[in-house]
Amino acid sequence: MNSVDLSQVPMLDLFRQEAETQTQVLNAGLLALERTPTAAKPLEACMRAAHSIKGAARIVGLPAGVDIAHAMEDCFVSAQQGNLVLGHEQIDALLHGVDLLSRVANPPADDAAWADHAGRVEIDAFLVALHNSAVDRGNGQSGLDSALAESLLIEATAPDVEALAVHDTLKSEDFRREVPARHHENRESPDRALRVTADNLNRLLSLSGESLVESRWLKPFAGSMLRLKRLQRNTGRSLDKLHEELSDLALDEQAQTTLAEVRRLLGECQHMLSDQLAELETFDRRSVNLSQRLYDEALACRMRPFADGTGGYARMVRDLGRSLGKQLRFDIIGETTQIDRDILEKLDAPLGHLLRNAVDHGIESPQQRVAAGKPVEGTITLEARHSAGMLQINIADDGAGVNLDQLRDTIVLRKLANHETASQLSEVELLEFLLLPSFTLRDTVTEISGRGVGLDVVHNLIKQVRGTIHIFNQPGHGTRFQLQLPLTLSVIRSLLVAINDEPYAFPLAYVNRTLELRREQIELLEGHQHFSFEGRQIGLVSAHQILQSGEFAQHGDTVPVVVIGDHGSTYGLVVDRFLGERMLVVQPLDTRLGKIKDIVAGALMEDGTPVLIVDVDDMIRSVEKLISAGQLDKVQHSAAASDADRRKRVLVVDDSLTVRELERKLLSNRGYHVVVAVDGMDGWNALRSEPFDLVITDIDMPRMDGIELVTLIKKDPGLKSLPVMIVSYKDREEDRQRGLEAGADYYFAKASFHDEALLQAVMDLIGAAHA
Template sequence: MSHDPQDLSQYSLLDLFRLEAGGQVRHLTEGLLRLESGAGEAAVLEGLMRAAHSIKGAAAIVGLEVVVELAHAMEDAFTAAQAGALELGPAGIDVLLGGVDLIAQVARLSEAALDDWKLAQRPRIDAAVAAMRTLGTLAAPAPRLPAGEPAPEAAPVAAPDAEPGAAAVAAAAAPTGAGAGSGADLLLALASETRVNAHKMEAFNTSLQRFKRQQAAMLQSLAQLHEAIAASGDARLLEQAAVVLARAQPLKPWLQQHMADAETHERRAVLVSSRLVDQVLALRMCPFSEGVHAFPRMVRDLARKLGKQVQLLIEGSDIPVDRAILARIESPLNHLLRNALDHGMEAPAERSAAGKPPLGTIRIAARHRGGMLAIEISDDGRGIDPERVRQAVVGRGLGSPAMAAALSQAELMEFLFLPGFSLKESVTEISGRGVGLDVVQQVVREHNGSVRVESRPGLSFRTAITLPLTQSIVRALVVQVQGEAYALPIAKVERVLRVAQDAVHTLENKQFFELDGAHYGLVAASQVLELGVPAPAAELAVVVLGTGAARYALVVDAIAGEQSLTVQSLDPLFGKLRNIAAGALLDDGSPVLLLDVPDLLLSIDKLLSTGTLHHPLHQGDGAADGAVAVRRILVVDDSLTVREMQRKLLAARGYRVDTAVDGMDGWNMLRAGDYDLLVTDIDMPRMDGIELVAMVRRDARVQALPVMIVSYKDRPEDRARGMDVGADYYLAKGSFHDTTLLDAVFDLIGPATP
């Protein structure tokens, strides 16, 4: 049975009050902090008045007199401030925030617990009301409230001025993790399966193109047979051949029409399924602000406790983030802010002496970058002196003085992520227990992210966190290892490159290559994954993983390209599989395992420590020049970018590739060379692709040469024109993928070497 999203009849008045109170508490907290910073006083006070009045009215309806008392006293203080009879300074803000905290506690209580709470907290409530009522006469610091439970952080709920819908009330009343989350996960799995099925149409359409080529060859043979029979003069056979030819001719336009229909269906299915996935993902997303709205209050209170003046600025509040990720990183961000306040920020006098403003600034900035979520936490405090880290490394027995002296600043910063590593000499309530960056790194790594820190001694400290936008969809690099597809999260990949045989060196029975002044140790993925010994190769496809001393070049058989994968958890029956994080489906529907990069790095360390690491490159196994024929391909395109991209892609698969800038240049090269395949664009100066293909089919020497057209023109009539002139394959650039081109080339001429 479906429910009207605006039907609130199923919720009690207390449920509705909880929802409204949560929003108003957040509004009051944010407004008071803005008021303290001196931003738009008149407008802020007006908003605070409305919030206090609204929560007072709602509390009166549900019979929560304690909230009515608190909100009424708060409203009186705002009225006095609006009239100019009260100037709210930090002490007054403290009093009002104390009242807000009490309202927040009431809003989270069940009816059964309410009476006991009011009895226990009555002295604190009376003190808060009295303090707010006497704010107008305050000339000294506000009276301290009786000790009680610590001020709670308001839970992220709906915006204060929003009309509460049934879904929002359900979310507020339901336990954490219940509600729409699990339903959205199920929808995402179904939507992803729909997208995979849509992409399967591409393979079907490719098979139709092959069938069309076979049909064209058959029709040509029938025409030749008809001509031979006509030359023989046998009237009976000629009549039968004419009948067969007439019956076969309608097959050509029939197939062309159905191919066009199938391609249209494919485009529509892919578009609809992709939009469906996007919409389901949107259900899991929320603004970045929902996870950090409580931080300004925390920073303000903690700074006052430490005797410091600090403001927190948040940028990118509207950036959409996966709710699951936001919930997990809230605690690490809290650690970073506390470290910045306690370790990094100086007292006002110290800042002034250093030529800095007394008010320090911490900044949290969120943005989307390269399909990832980038979060930066920076402050303009004292930073970290690398020499102190160097001394701590030696003092804690983590390295010798000589080793520590040789470490760069970036390498020294890596020690801050070690469990229990702290530069704080004494343990305090806030920091000094060695808890902080190691927790941050652990949580970020669990979500396929990365974290790094930078310090400018005396000036600033910055922590950069990179995470996937969602845990449901992972942008991954797909590779081939021993004939199987595996995926690596892009966030964990430092770079991808090919390494020639003569660039590989061996030292102490380990193979490595040098790039930009750094050494990269070579490790065969087939051995790490226990798939056997790698096959000999003259050139290596390499994926660089890890950072610092734990950076390795993982050797794979081939790089298939990037894909956005919908992550599917493995059956709990399997337990935790070594080196494997999850499963997924590729665009063609085939399964792929998502590799666990931290696990991979541990496995590599184990191979190194036991001395059982194989050599990925077997020196001398490469074929001698000229010993094996390599298939040659001519790429003709007037776009330098497209031309070079195709050349590099094909060359990486071992083909020998030449390029031409237009049809005329290509025709001259075809006549002078010996090629196994022609890949050409259509729109080019001097001679276009259609003319080039026509000339190829008319020339006896090259007319059997396989021809592929790669063009932005994707209309059925464009495809028909290309295929009718004699092309064997038509590939649209608009739907171009690395694997599509490579598969088509393999289909036409086979592998690079016969």
């Protein structure tokens, strides 16, 4: 590429950006002028926008753009001077000019010289049409002055000499030197805009989320330091007692000096530990605060105002209404509402379809509105706002609403339900049929509707961004579509559950209900297990079978169930237990893994534990495949089956991943049901939520060590008979004695650890794996 090309390419990019901005101003201004033709502010804005595009087109050497913008500018100036009133015909012509300016800035991909050849004819026709629409035709409006009329005709027949001169200037050496300098000045601006790829932003947000998770590791570490401080304090007290007891004995001078030195060193250690702990707590606060700010800033980079995605809707509604002979008012509320960039981009098609649906299906013709006692002008409203931690978007019209009787007849006609069933459906259930594929209330097909491809596509697109859609209807007064969406795709509000002792996250947008089913509520119908939910029989499925992760073993009298799906496909997934709700930072899976069955992404919990986020739609498909193949397993829920096949449950508590996994695999292979905990606090929470036959614990762990855990177990009336085994690296006799005094039933040194010894110790304490 030569030097001339290098100078022109960036200028053309700048022109395209400016043209995009100014055409949005022109569209908005012209739509406002259509309602109030003499409004000063829209006229001024449109005049300035046309003038800016004209100047920019001259700089980059686009005569067609200069001609169009100059003609439009003359019209706006004439309207400002009172020589021209902009009616519907003039607005139509000027809007066509806006479309031509967009095409000049972004010519067809297969015809880069469109504005110089094929487009020139269309542009000249536009200039003539603009002249004709502006000239008084006896309609009572002020005619266009002769000077402007002559100017428009000249634009349509003669080249722009000034623009050609500027185009020649672009090729000069002076311009080639000037352009890079001008761009250098732009780069030095403190408010300059930089282009950053979406992948870079995603990685930045991911890293800031990891930083936030890592910063929270300091708090449990500070807790372990506090325990060390308590231990030192207790050591000091024991040393003071020893000093008092020895004071009556005649110790030699060396012994007294040594004892004094030990007390002094211990005191220094205590002071140093206190200082270090205070500094650690300060660093912890600063680290968490800084990580949170970093994450908030990274998240803010992904957020855009709702107005960024609504620029073309007003024009679309206006043009579609005019083509259908309907008078419309379109209002957008909440344009400054912040929305995730990815969600905003994916909302473009659904919102566009819902607005076209409102114009075509919702708003009646002027004659029908007058007959119904309504204003001739129909109103469509698009609103975005934050509500209860979610993004809520409403598309409402004041049209006729949905005729429920016609909807029932269509449902029966399409054999989606019989007469008896359709007559018993509630309004909410009836309206949900509108979201089914190929469903339409139109008898004829037009360019706009009647093909049955629409609301089901909208429904699917909304589900892709983890959202929901609801329809509210007032017959004779209008319809409202309400979209509930997450504020961002980067953070997900989820339900955490345990499946085979591993955490999984269900996006809350896909969770209908969580239940604790009693045994007597589970029924067997046609070989499949069901339960009653909201007046319907819902199939019961084990999440263990879907994820191919172990088997469900019931404990207690209830079964934890997560209800997912819609009215067409609703199922209850049996899990081990509920772990609560969490806000998780979504971590995309490595693309080299491909699509992982039933999993959509990953995340890290506050303690750094990885968790997989379930793909609910994929999981529903997996359930249906198992049902169609006749391979769906039954959930063992009867008392007889539960008692006969019950495996002994062992809780392994160790902060070392290697040791944890070694013990878990060893015991699982021998038939025991093993649950793992990462430290004493995690183990204590597990003990309070479910029953175990044995606890195997380490001693040195963060948050709560093994001695504290054993002490809590033996003090609890319901757990004091639970056998506890300590497996520790500490193999001194005093360490063993300390563990046994705390209440441990067995002390096992890791130094002498081997498989059969551990298994034999477990057998001695609780017997074989199966009861």
